[in-house]
Amino acid sequence: MKIAFIYGSPKAKYSASASLLQELKPLLEQDDIAISEYNFRKPLLNKEEIEQLINYDILVFAFPLYVDGIPSHLLNCLIQLESFFTSANKKDIKVYSIVNCGFYEGHQNKLAMEMMENWCSKAGLKWGQGLGIGGGGMMVMIKNVPMGQGPKKSLEEPFRQLANNILNGASGENIFVSPNIPRIFYKFAAEIGWRKSIKANGLKKKDLSARK
C-alpha cells in the first residue's frame, strides 16, 4: 500500500502539523506500507507532484486551522488537485486528514474537516476519516512527550483508530480531541508565551494590545 503524507503547513520549521504526522508514522510501519512525503507550503504545485499523487492508495493531509478553514495556500493546491483528479477519473484513492487548531477544543476543526470531505466529493476521491486536534500551539513543544502520556494521553486512542483505519483502507467517524490538560492552564500558558515572545522582539507587554 502506498501512502502519501501531505504536510499542509506553510511553516518549514516548528510545524504542529509535521509533529502530528511524525506521531502517526510509527503506527503505520509495516513491511507492505511505503510512505512518501510532500510539502505543500506554497499555493502552486508543480506538474510532477500532481501527477505523482495519483499513484497513491492513500493521501494523509495534515494542516493547521486558519480562520475556521483551510489555509489559503493549501486551498489553492486542492483546487489544482481537484482539476487533475477529476480529469484522471481515479476513484479509489482514500483521503484522511489531521487538522490542528490553536484553540483548546478539537471540535473547532469541524468545518475545515467538512471542507476536506466536500473537496473529496468534488475531486472524486473517497473520504476516510478526519482527526481534529485542539491545543495545536503546544504540539511542537511537547513533541518529545511519549504518545499516551501527560498532555498527549487523550491523543493515543484517536491516533490508534486513525492508523488502523488507514492500514485497513477503512472509513471512520471523524474524531475531535482536546489535549489532556485543563483549558485554563493552556490559556494561561499561551498568554505567558505571547508576553515572552513580544519581549524577546524588543517590545513591551502592553504592545500586544497596540492599535493602528
Added chain:
Amino acid sequence: MKLFICDLESKDFGKLIPDLPDDDKVILYDESIQHCIGCFGCWIKTPGACVIRDRYGDMGEYLSKSQEVIIISRCCYGGFSPFVKNILDRSIPYLHPDFVIKNGEMHHKRRYKNVIDLNVYFYGENITEKERQTAQKLVKANSVNLDCNIGRILFFKSIEEMEGQIL
C-alpha cells in the same frame, strides 16, 4: 466605512456596485497577494499589522475602521475562494492573541471595539447542498471569532445573478 472583500475583477465588481461612496474600501482579486505564513509576527513583532508588506499588510486596521464588511466569493468546498480566504488569513491582526471563552469555547480577544456587520454573497455554478450548509456554518463561526454580527448569507449561481442583489 464599508469594506468589500471580493475575488472579482474590476469590471465585474463595477457591474454589481456601480455607485460606490468615496469612503468605502474595495479589495478585488490580485494574483500578487502573498499568503499567511503562520509566523504570528502580526501579534508579536508588529502588533496589529502583518509583517508581509504587500498591499494586504494592514487588513487589521481596515477591519477596525469598518462598520460593514461585504464578502463576495466563489464558494469552494463550503468555504471561501483562495483569494478571499487569503485576505481573511491575513486579517488576524484585527484580533488580539489572548484568549477569551465565548459560548463555552476558546476564541481570541478583541483588539478593537468596533462591531462589524458581516454580509456574505457566495457564488458558483455547482454549489452542493452540503457545501451550502458548510458555508452557512462557516460564516457563523467567523462571526463568533470576529465578534461581529451576521447580516445576509446568500448564494448565487453566477456573478451576473448577483447584479442588483448586493446591499
